[in-house]
Amino acid sequence: MKHLPKHLRPRWRYLAVGTESWSDAEIGRRGFQRALWYSAGNLLGDAGSADADLTLLSFSHADGTGEAVVRVRHGHVDGARAAIASVSEVDGEPVGIRVRGISGTVRACEERYMRRATASSTQRDVAFEGTERPAAVRGDACDVRVESGRVGATTFDIE
Missing domain, CATH: 3.30.70.3250 (Ribonuclease P, Pop5 subunit)
Structure with a gap:
């Protein structure tokens, strides 16, 4: 064909x-x-x-x-x-x-x-809303675990 x-x-x-x-x-x-x-x-x-x-x-x-x-x-x-x-x-x-x-x-x-080399995330404790909470940190973005689920935050939101 x-x-x-x-x-x-x-x-x-x-x-x-x-x-x-x-x-x-x-x-x-x-x-x-x-x-x-x-x-x-x-x-x-x-x-x-x-x-x-x-x-x-x-x-x-x-x-x-x-x-x-x-x-x-x-x-x-x-x-x-x-x-x-x-x-x-x-x-x-x-x-x-x-x-x-x-x-x-x-x-x-x-x-x-496309960015083939992406930044990896690290697990650490961050100060959020006055208490220490576990979070996954990727550059300036943070996924913070709270009682009701997760919250997306930036480095300016955490202490």
């Missing part, structure tokens, strides 16, 4: 996506892809999500931070960005998602917008 000529092949755009969650959250590739498809289906409808064709090409998530490359058809970038922004949880874990940038090739997307 012959390949299609270049002018008939589908054109793609590649979105660099950053994710952030609690430090002990388990977020997998399948769950993230499922959340993307579900969000696109709800926001764009069945026909619109099929046209946009959001496909997860690469995904990594560890210690509460992650990144992904999402492939989208050329004319559907705005709808895809809206669908990605509407994802609020993956496999029951709350997650924050941000589109870092858009590129025409996977290589350019990875070189410009």
Whole structure:
């Protein structure tokens, strides 16, 4: 079977996506892809999500931070960005998602917008609300454990 000529092949755009969650959250590739498809289906409808064709090409998530490359058809970038922004949880874990940038090739997307060396988190006790509490510290972000669950804080919030 012959390949299609270049002018008939589908054109793609590649979105660099950053994710952030609690430090002990388990977020997998399948769950993230499922959340993307579900969000696109709800926001764009069945026909619109099929046209946009959001496909997860690469995904990594560890210690509460992650990144992904999402492939989208050329004319559907705005709808895809809206669908990605509407994802609020993956496999029951709350997650924050941000589109870092858009590129025409996977290589350019990875070189410009991806940080392969992410900062690791450390476990330590911090002073929060006048008492010592366990926390996972990642750069300026802290996940502090309190009686009712967890609180996201910065280094300015802790003593």
